[in-house]
Amino acid sequence: MSVNEKKRGRPSGKGSQLSQATIIEQAKVMMAEEGKIPSIRKLALALNVDAMAIYHYFKNKEALLEAITVSLVTDIYEPQFGTPWRQALESLCHSYLSLLASYSGLLETLLTMKSTGPAQVFTERFNCILEPLALDESIRNDALGLLVDYLHGFALAMKCSAGALTIEMCEGAVAMYCRALENESASAQ
Numbered sequence: 001m002s003v004n005e006k007k008r009g010r011p012s013g014k015g016s017q018l019s020q021a022t023i024i025e026q027a028k029v030m031m032a033e034e035g036k037i038p039s040i041r042k043l044a045l046a047l048n049v050d051a052m053a054i055y056h057y058f059k060n061k062e063a064l065l066e067a068i069t070v071s072l073v074t075d076i077y078e079p080q081f082g083t084p085w086r087q088a089l090e091s092l093c094h095s096y097l098s099l100l101a102s103y104s105g106l107l108e109t110l111l112t113m114k115s116t117g118p119a120q121v122f123t124e125r126f127n128c129i130l131e132p133l134a135l136d137e138s139i140r141n142d143a144l145g146l147l148v149d150y151l152h153g154f155a156l157a158m159k160c161s162a163g164a165l166t167i168e169m170c171e172g173a174v175a176m177y178c179r180a181l182e183n184e185s186a187s188a189q
Contacts, residue, residue, distance in 0.1 A: 018049055020057045020067065027068045028103075036105035037065055066115040072099060072106060073118040079128045086178045088129045093151060093174050096122065097167045100155040107155050122148070133185040143181060150177070 026046055030038040040061060044051040058064040077095035079088045100107050110118055126144050135143065150173065158165045 018047065018053055018057070023047065023054055023057055023064070024067055024071050027064070028072065031068070031103055031105065034105075035103070037068060037109055040064070062115065065109070065113065066117045069106070069110060069113065069115075069118040070121060072103060073121045075099065076122070077125070079125055085129050085132050089126075089178060090171070090174055092122075092125055092129060093147070093170060094167055096151055097155055097158070097170065100151075101158060101167070104159065107152060107159070111152070119148075130181070133181060134188070135181070135185055136188060139184055139188075143177075143184075147177065 023043065027038055027043055030043065030046060038046070040051045040054055044054055047054075054064070058067065073096075075095075076099055077088070077091040079092070083091075123144060126147070127140065130140055130143070151170075154165075154170050154173075158167070
C-alpha cells in the first residue's frame with residue numbers, strides 16, 4: 001500500500017470509522033498478540049490511517065497508553081452489592097492475575113507508567129470491597145500496597161514458570177491475607 005492510499009491527516013467527519021474506542025480496541029488486540037503496547041506507526045498501519053489521525057484522538061503516546069491500560073484494567077472484577085468481601089477480594093485478585101496473564105507485557109507497562117489511571121481503577125475497587133471492615137486509612141493503604149506487590153510478584157512468577165504456576169495457586173496466600181485483615185478489623189473495634 002502506498003502512502004497515497006492511506007487517509008491522511010484528520011479523520012473525516014460522519015463517514016469515519018476511526019474513534020477513540022476503535023483505536024483502543026485495535027491496540028488491545030495488537031498488545032495481546034505482540035505482548036507489548038504497539039507503536040503509533042504500527043497501530044496506524046493496522047487501522048489503515050496516517051499516524052497523525054491517531055494524534056487527533058490522543059494528544060501523545062502517554063495519553064494513548066493510559067487509555068489502553070485503563071481500558072484493560074476496567075475489565076477486572078467489579079464488586080457487586082451484597083457479595084461477601086472475602087469472595088469479592090478473591091475475585092478481584094483472580095481477575096487481575098488473569099488480565100496480567102492474558103497480556104504478557106501489561107505488567108511491565110503498568111510498572112513503568114508515569115500515569116496512575118490504571119492504579120486508581122484497582123484502588124477504587126479494592127477500597128469498595130474492604131469498606132465493611134472499617135479499617136483505618138493507613139492500614140487500608142498498607143494492605144493495598146502489600147496485595148498489589150504480592151499480585152505483581154505472583155504474575156511475574158507465573159510468567160517465568162512456563163505454566164508450572166496457576167492463578168488458583170495464589171488462593172492460600174490470599175486466604176491468609178484475608179484472615180490478617182479480619183484480625184486487624186477486629187482489633188480496631
